Structures are given as structure tokens and as C-alpha cells.
Amino acid sequence: MATKVLIATDKPFAPVAVNGIREIVEAQGYELVLLEKYTSPAELIAAVADVDAMIIRSDKATKEVIDAAKKLKVIVRAGAGYDNIDLQACTDKGVVAMNTPGQNSNAVAELAFGMMVYMARNFYNGKSGHELKGKKIGVHAYGNVGQNVGRVARGFGMEVYAFDPFMTDEQIKAAGATPLHSAEEMYEMCDYVSLHIPATEKTKKSINYELLNRMPKGAVLVNTARKEVIDEEGILKLMADRPDFKYISDIAPDNAAEFAQFEGRYFFTPKKMGAQTEEANVNAGLAAARQIVAFLEHGDAKFKVNK
Known part of the structure; x- marks a missing residue:
């Protein structure tokens, strides 16, 4: 059975980012699963049931989500902040949690100066x-x-x-x-x-x-x-x-x-939008996919954020 990678994004990546993630994931022989614009935590909980890896943005990876992901090995927050992931739940389940530092940095800085x-x-x-x-x-x-x-x-x-x-x-x-x-x-x-x-x-x-x-x-x-x-x-x-x-x-x-x-x-601003540029969107998504492959294939946990 192919390794499954889930992209779970209430606020979806740009299509170009999803296509890039798909290329990275499928080149490794993995299967990509998409859950976009979902409206309830129950949908996310159902989607994680049989996935090995997961990419999120500002989505809430709660204890319930982590516990429901029976096969999950790694979760990557496409962005710098990771307070939307229950790190203790990841640690308790042996799941590696990562972020993608630096990928959104210029976008946030430019917004700060725009304001x-x-x-x-x-x-x-x-x-x-x-x-x-x-x-x-x-x-x-x-x-x-x-x-x-x-x-x-x-x-x-x-x-x-x-x-x-x-x-x-x-x-x-x-x-x-x-x-x-x-x-x-x-x-x-x-x-x-x-x-x-x-x-x-x-x-x-x-x-x-x-x-x-x-x-x-x-x-x-x-x-x-x-x-x-x-x-x-x-x-x-x-x-x-x-x-x-x-x-x-x-x-x-x-x-x-x-x-x-x-x-x-x-x-x-009407919503949290420091990282809301096409460039940052793509950079963070591709970085997340590469980090998942590096971890699953080589055990590379350079950007691990939980203990």
C-alpha cells in the first residue's frame, strides 16, 4: 500500500503550490490526498484515519486529530508558527511535528512595511x-x-x-x-x-x-x-x-x-495575512513536501519542533 500524504487546508494552497507538492510526493511513489475548504473538525478527523504524513497551514491539529491518525508519522505546518499543533499529543503518539521556517519571512516583512x-x-x-x-x-x-x-x-x-x-x-x-x-x-x-x-x-x-x-x-x-x-x-x-x-x-x-x-x-487586516502571497504559499508548501520525503526516506528531522 502506497504511503499517503494528506494536504489538509481550510484555506487552500494556490493551485501551483498543490501541483508542486503533488510532483514531489508522487515522484517518491507516495499517494497525495486533498482535503480543502472543509467546514468541521469531524471532516479532518475522518480524513487523517489512514495517512502517513500530513501538511497543514493554520489548521488545528488537535489531540483528537492526532489520536485519530493511527498511521501518522510526520506532520508539517507550512509556515513558521506551530501553536496550532498539539505538540504533546504528537510526542505521545511518536509523531514528528515540523514547521518550515523562513519560507514566509519576506512576505511578512513586506506586509509589515505596507501597513x-x-x-x-x-x-x-x-x-x-x-x-x-x-x-x-x-x-x-x-x-x-x-x-x-x-x-x-x-x-x-x-x-x-x-x-x-x-x-x-x-x-x-x-x-x-x-x-x-x-x-x-x-x-x-x-x-x-x-x-x-x-x-x-x-x-x-x-x-x-x-x-x-x-x-x-x-x-x-x-x-x-x-x-x-x-x-x-x-x-x-x-x-x-x-x-x-x-x-x-x-x-x-x-x-x-x-x-x-x-x-x-x-x-x-481582515484576516491573518502575513504569509498570504503566492510566493510564500508556494515556498512553504514545497518545503513541507520536501521535508516529509526527507524524513520518511532518510529520517531527516532537522525542523522538528516537538520533543
Whole structure:
């Protein structure tokens, strides 16, 4: 019986990405199975019953899904974030969970700057705005996406600073930024802060009133990470206390309706769309397929994210 690889995507890959994945999978003699635009978790649970490998995007790989996948050996999240996978369930079942770091990085960085320019120029409403050149930008977490943000920021003529406790000063300098040694230091000095931290127990709601209130007058917070890292009540309080503060994000907070009182000082895209480009779509999908083949054929677990 052929090895089965499932693509389970509520938000489907672009057709060109699916075709590329199919070529990689079928060249290895595997069978590709598609589940697209499904409407209930039950459909996903049914689809995983006899598959050996699985590619998802923002889809929820819950314990129920993992438990139902009796033959599953590897699951790959086509993208960087993997908080939609129950890692403990994977570990308990002996399933390797992976992500595809770096494949969406440029797309996210370009969106961050698209939103920054949109805000700086007052949503293109004809009124005088601001330039990014000469402004200080702090990049909170300087991994793949953060470094792309730094690269684009330098093109705008911004001063680039980074805080990342998992990198040395030398690594940050080599990647084109000035290293800082605490979040507090960065927020105090930077006109813009771009968030790229994952949503973990330590980081959830860590971007709070006290931290953001350190930012200079006219400061802008840019969030293309996760909404869970924001203390939503805290940022609302800050917006009320500081008429100069602005917030832009590619994912609306749960309390988005409450921001209506701050017209002109916030912008949220209709859905999470940092990676929503055809190029990123293809890159992440093909990377996921190649990683599955490398793991099943050679045991290569380079991008494993569970223990």
C-alpha cells in the first residue's frame, strides 16, 4: 500500500503550490490526498484515519486529530508558527511535528512595511503624514522574519535595533542591527516596534500597558506575530491614555470593535495575512513536501519542533 500524504487546508494552497507538492510526493511513489475548504473538525478527523504524513497551514491539529491518525508519522505546518499543533499529543503518539521556517519571512516583512507606510501617510487620505526615514525601529525577536524586517528597514533609511535573548550580540550585528539587551530598553528608544515573538506561556500578554507606555511620543506598534502576545485590555487603556499611540496588526484582536473610538490610530487586516502571497504559499508548501520525503526516506528531522 502506497504511503499517503494528506494536504489538509481550510484555506487552500494556490493551485501551483498543490501541483508542486503533488510532483514531489508522487515522484517518491507516495499517494497525495486533498482535503480543502472543509467546514468541521469531524471532516479532518475522518480524513487523517489512514495517512502517513500530513501538511497543514493554520489548521488545528488537535489531540483528537492526532489520536485519530493511527498511521501518522510526520506532520508539517507550512509556515513558521506551530501553536496550532498539539505538540504533546504528537510526542505521545511518536509523531514528528515540523514547521518550515523562513519560507514566509519576506512576505511578512513586506506586509509589515505596507501597513507602516499606510499608517504613516494617514491611510492616504490626502493629509500630511510622516516618513519612515531616520526613525528608530526595534525588532522584537530577530529570527527569519525579524531579519527581513531589518533588511527592508535599512532600505527605508531607518535605524534598526533588535532584542532577541536567543542570539548573541555578534549574530545580531552580523544580521544588520544594533543589539539591545532588554525589551524595556528597546521600547523606550524606538519609534516603531515590530513584533515577531511566538505565542508561548511566557510571551502571552507580555506586550502590556507598562511596556508599551515606555515608547516615545507618536510611537507605533506593529504586530505580525500572534494576537495572544498582546494584553488587549492593556493596549486599549494605553490608546485611551495616550492619543499619540498607534497600533497596526495583520490579525484583529478579540476586542477589535472597542478600537473604533480611536479612529485613525489603528489598522487591522481582515484576516491573518502575513504569509498570504503566492510566493510564500508556494515556498512553504514545497518545503513541507520536501521535508516529509526527507524524513520518511532518510529520517531527516532537522525542523522538528516537538520533543
